[in-house]
Amino acid sequence: MKFFFTKKQYISFASVAVMLIVWKILATYFDSDFIVPQPEDTFLTVIKLFGDGGFILVAGTTILRGVIGFIVSGVLGMGIGILAGISPGFNAFINPMLVSIRSTPVIALILLALIWFSPDVVPVFIAMLTMFPFICTNVVDGIRSVDNGLIEMARFYRVGTSRIISEVYIPAIMPFIISGASSAMGIGWRAIIIGEVLSQPQYGIGTSMQSAQTFLNVEAVIAWTLIAVLISYGFEKIIRWSERKIVMWKV
């Protein structure tokens, strides 16, 4: 297999290089592993973490929380979004709730969740609350954008309601769901890790970061951060890939 890079990709490489250079300069300037560790040491730590027996358990638990939160908020968001998209009354009812959830600081939600739930549930709950409004709002926008002419055509041809939903509405809102999922995922990972840092479940990237911080192990804090970034990036790639598969008809 051959790899070709476009001009845009070269520019992106340059951007990553600049970040690494700035990091290296700062590390050299402070000359202390307790403040800014050397990038190469940090990458070694990342590789060591990958090799560690507990890594799969720690990262896997965080990923599992993200996926559960995503699925629950996806199902809820689609169900409520479809209803709100079809019924303006229901939309008026649900909208203030969505706005409240979205404008509540994540930290406030976490503090309350810490009181209400067990440490393992807190991050999932937070992830759900932060992702759900994005998916819901996008589904509402999607339903509203459905071309009435197509619905009318289907009705003229006596196509049944269930097929109108599955073959007209759902495909029409798919691009909106995907873009909602992408923003939801982006914000969801951050929320999960904050949740883990504060609730300290047994396993989780946030838990590991918090204990590394306690021991002033800055290298490990940054290493876990890089891993979190990689996970988020990986899921973004999966979403973009499924977008290309699902929304093939768009040119």
Added chain:
Amino acid sequence: MDLQIKNISKNYNGNSLYRDFNIKFSEGIITCILGPSGCGKTTLLNIIGKVICPDSGSLTGFDEKLISYIFQEPRLLPWKTVKGNIEFVLSRNLSAGERKAQAERLIRLVELEGFANYYPSQLSGGMRQRVSIARAFACPSDIILMDEPLSGLDIALKQNMIRWFSQIWKSDRRTVIFVTHDVDEALFLGNEIVVLSQAPARIVAHENINEPAGNRDIEEPHLKKLKQILLNALGQFD
């Protein structure tokens, strides 16, 4: 039994579009309804298609009929291929194989064989409209309603569409009710041409053309004369 609309009245946004309006359609021919914009032609099609109800009056002969449509825009589902769009309107009582065979037959008729798996966004405007013609004929309907399907197309494309439509229609003579405000389109396609007045609509002219649609030359003297008659009928109410 003839298809009849008896004494219908319909108000729309306070305007009286139809008041005790009567019209009869013969089966197996193309009836063109020619009328100025805003006279309620689309409303009439919607009444025939039972999408809206008249305020009063009745329809006879339409009850058992299956109806298919060709709209002004092709109205294809962008996420379905040409074949998928045609299969979409076919009854679920047919097996998947039968639906596929029917779709393929119509795709051949409109000569889009190579494009069965293309999405609408990959087709030209004329090809998309051909798919919508194929869809209307694929549906085992008794009546095809057409709502200005040619407006917005350039002359060459329009001629092309008329040729496609009449070619398929010759082998499958369904009852067609075709609504337009363009006299030339009516002359090209109509077996019967009914001219409506401004709302509330009345029939102000009713003409017949005997030559088959598809190979008419509207520059021929008798069609030119007919065109004048139709224009006059329309013109009185412009």
